[in-house]
Amino acid sequence: MCSAFHRAESGTEVFTVTCLFRATSSSTSALLIVCLHTVLLLLARLEGRSSLKEIEPYLFANEDSPVLGDILEFHGPEGTGKTEMLYHLTARCILPKSEGGLEVEVLFIDTDYHFDMLRLVTILEHRLSQSCEEVVKRCLGRFFLVYCSSSIQLLLTLHSLEAMFCGHPSLRLLIVDSLSAFYWIDRVNGGESVNLQESTLKKCSQFLEKLVKEYRLVLFATTQSIMRKTSHLREGPSSAFSHLSDAGVDYRPYLCKAWQQVVKHRIFFSKDDSKTSNQFSLVSRHLKSNNFKKHFFIIGESGVEFCSYVS
Amino acid sequence: MGLLRAGLCPGLTQDVVQLLRGRGIRTVVDLVSADLEEVAQKCGLSYKALVALRRVLLAQFSAFPFNGADLYEELKTSTAILSTGIESLDKLLDAGLYTGEVTEIVGGPGSGKTQVCLCVAANVAHGLQQNVLYIDSSGGLTGSRLLQLLQARTPVEEEQAGALQRIQVVRAYDIFQMLDALQDLRSTVAQRVSGSSGTVKVVVVDSVTAVVSPLLGGQQREGLALMMQLAQELKTLARDLGLAVVVTNHMTRERDSGKLKPALGRSWSFVPSTRILLDTGEGAGASGSQRTACLIKSPRLPTGFQETVDIGTWGTLKQSPALQGHPT
Numbered sequence: 001m002c003s004a005f006h007r008a009e010s011g012t013e014v015f016t017v018t019c020l021f022r023a024t025s026s027s028t029s030a031l032l033i034v035c036l037h038t039v040l041l042l043l044a045r046l047e048g049r050s051s052l053k054e055i056e057p058y059l060f061a062n063e064d065s066p067v068l069g070d071i072l073e074f075h076g077p078e079g080t081g082k083t084e085m086l087y088h089l090t091a092r093c094i095l096p097k098s099e100g101g102l103e104v105e106v107l108f109i110d111t112d113y114h115f116d117m118l119r120l121v122t123i124l125e126h127r128l129s130q131s132c133e134e135v136v137k138r139c140l141g142r143f144f145l146v147y148c149s150s151s152i153q154l155l156l157t158l159h160s161l162e163a164m165f166c167g168h169p170s171l172r173l174l175i176v177d178s179l180s181a182f183y184w185i186d187r188v189n190g191g192e193s194v195n196l197q198e199s200t201l202k203k204c205s206q207f208l209e210k211l212v213k214e215y216r217l218v219l220f221a222t223t224q225s226i227m228r229k230t231s232h233l234r235e236g237p238s239s240a241f242s243h244l245s246d247a248g249v250d251y252r253p254y255l256c257k258a259w260q261q262v263v264k265h266r267i268f269f270s271k272d273d274s275k276t277s278n279q280f281s282l283v284s285r286h287l288k289s290n291n292f293k294k295h296f297f298i299i300g301e302s303g304v305e306f307c308s309y310v311s
Numbered sequence: 312m313g314l315l316r317a318g319l320c321p322g323l324t325q326d327v328v329q330l331l332r333g334r335g336i337r338t339v340v341d342l343v344s345a346d347l348e349e350v351a352q353k354c355g356l357s358y359k360a361l362v363a364l365r366r367v368l369l370a371q372f373s374a375f376p377f378n379g380a381d382l383y384e385e386l387k388t389s390t391a392i393l394s395t396g397i398e399s400l401d402k403l404l405d406a407g408l409y410t411g412e413v414t415e416i417v418g419g420p421g422s423g424k425t426q427v428c429l430c431v432a433a434n435v436a437h438g439l440q441q442n443v444l445y446i447d448s449s450g451g452l453t454g455s456r457l458l459q460l461l462q463a464r465t466p467v468e469e470e471q472a473g474a475l476q477r478i479q480v481v482r483a484y485d486i487f488q489m490l491d492a493l494q495d496l497r498s499t500v501a502q503r504v505s506g507s508s509g510t511v512k513v514v515v516v517d518s519v520t521a522v523v524s525p526l527l528g529g530q531q532r533e534g535l536a537l538m539m540q541l542a543q544e545l546k547t548l549a550r551d552l553g554l555a556v557v558v559t560n561h562m563t564r565e566r567d568s569g570k571l572k573p574a575l576g577r578s579w580s581f582v583p584s585t586r587i588l589l590d591t592g593e594g595a596g597a598s599g600s601q602r603t604a605c606l607i608k609s610p611r612l613p614t615g616f617q618e619t620v621d622i623g624t625w626g627t628l629k630q631s632p633a634l635q636g637h638p639t
Contacts, residue, residue: 117382160369226581
């Protein structure tokens with residue numbers, strides 16, 4: 001009984017009722033109703049789909065496909081299509097089932113004021129068979145956006161959003177764009193100690209992991225490549241990074257260890273630099289099994305379109 | 312935001328702060344992530360009071376989620392597209408400068424960045440009758456050139472004077488002066504000072520490199536943190552006040568390959584939503600005032616399109632014939 005109350009603590013309506021009953025310890029029938037409410041909400045969440053294949057068949061169609069409770073990181077330099085991919089995944093989630101979507105809710109946390117609602121609407125309009133205002137509005141009703149201006153605000157917002165996850169069982173997708181936005185500011189605010197510099201992001205990573213596991217969500221987080229390319233391999237197990245340079249990827253981990261540990265998949269984005277093609281590519285790497293897969297895509301009016309060949 | 316102190320929120324008295332501090336809970340984050348049952352037992356505070364306190368603090372300091380449909384409604388009415396006054400640039404920008412976004416004009420010395428900024432200011436002040444805040448950190452703004460641009464648009468002196476009055480110029484020669492100027496803009500808008508006839512719709516920062524590049528380099532992190540703070544200030548200003556921000560940036564050479572690239576590094580490259588590269592035209596036929604503008608970053612158009620612009624005729628409303636470039 002106690003643990004159910006702890007879980008429900010974050011759901012606001014449920015909490016106020018339990019609080020009253022703790023104080024007055026009266027009628028058990030009311031207590032029973034509260035418990036049932038919590039249990040129903042938890043059950044509604046547990047019965048979801050267990051794999052992400054439907055979100056994007058091209059990306060997630062192999063044995064390593066991420067399951068609910070997984071954290072994926074999108075990494076890449078500017079202009080390589082990370083945010084467009086997020087719009088694509090968002091559109092696939094919020095579109096109604098009749099149009100090929102999943103009809104689930106999405107929570108988008110924007111840390112660098114980057115999100116372009118008009119672009120999302122353009123993508124939705126191009127994907128709907130009849131794009132009238134009503135349908136677009138209904139799709140957007142499944143979309144929630146939060147702006148955060150510092151890593152402390154991000155942490156506090158995650159805590160307060162726990163209530164939202166409790167109350168919205170169809171909220172499946174959590175997106176953070178981007179997690180590295182406060183990197184330099186945090187490093188200066190933390191003074192000389194690296195621990196202090198990374199402490200807020202560490203707490204954010206741990207709390208994100210807890211949220212994702214408890215509420216069976218999938219988290220897509222983008223991190224920007226803000227470090228210059230290394231000319232030679234320096235840190236980390238050399239085998240892991242030599243794999244990466246074989247795949248043509250420029251990756252230098254700079255966020256805290258706690259974040260590196262919670263990520264299950266890492267997807268590297270890059271753009272073909274040659275002037276003749278407009279093609280983007282991504283390399284998807286499952287961290288446990290160390291499998292690599294490369295995909296190509298282009299970005300059109302209706303968002304990301306995967307090219308059908310895969311290397 | 313950070314330390315717990317008396318009066319931070321209702322219910323947080325000095326006694327409560329002292330009791331919590333005695334148990335190692337000093338900041339808002341500590342209280343929010345602590346196990347409240349344990350804290351209630353150790354501090355002797357009531358569990359109910361602690362939970363209520365936690366809720367008030369979260370409501371006060373965390374961000375509130377917006378619903379997509381509401382946000383779209385709001386954006387539909389508040390987003391405006393402001394023409395730059397240069398037809399070929401407007402084509403690259405998909406009709407003009409979008410409010411709520413930061414647009415960057417990058418180019419080498421003499422490529423025409425300041426001329427673009429002056430032209431935008433003149434067009435917005437005269438053509439669109441809106442106020443402009445022009446933050447000059449490179450010393451490139453001269454009143455006479457602005458007047459020249461306005462005289463080419465209209466012979467009526469009152470209109471010229473009216474347009475000049477709508478352009479507010481602030482000179483900021485280091486990053487702190489620039490941050491101050493942006494903060495002043497916020498407070499002016501917040502107080503709705505009735506001195507100006509309209510609201511500021513465009514903020515031009517010429518140039519951002521002049522105030523940021525002295526801070527970068529070496530092992531110092533403070534420079535990068537200040538740059539990101541300026542970036543955040545510009546973006547939140549654009550988003551919260553619904554204005555279009557135009558910044559200019561210089562070019563620098565890459566360390567290994569010697570290729571030219573926009574300055575201020577990778578961290579800054581994520582800041583503007585749109586980037587236009589101005590280049591002095593190369594090739595035998597390029598006359599002195601020809602420039603090519605290339606779209607190198609855009610949230611809504613494919614990159615690589617080029618347009619040719621003639622700075623000589625920017626002052627007048629008649630434009631040089633724009634040559635459609637192939638996506639290169």
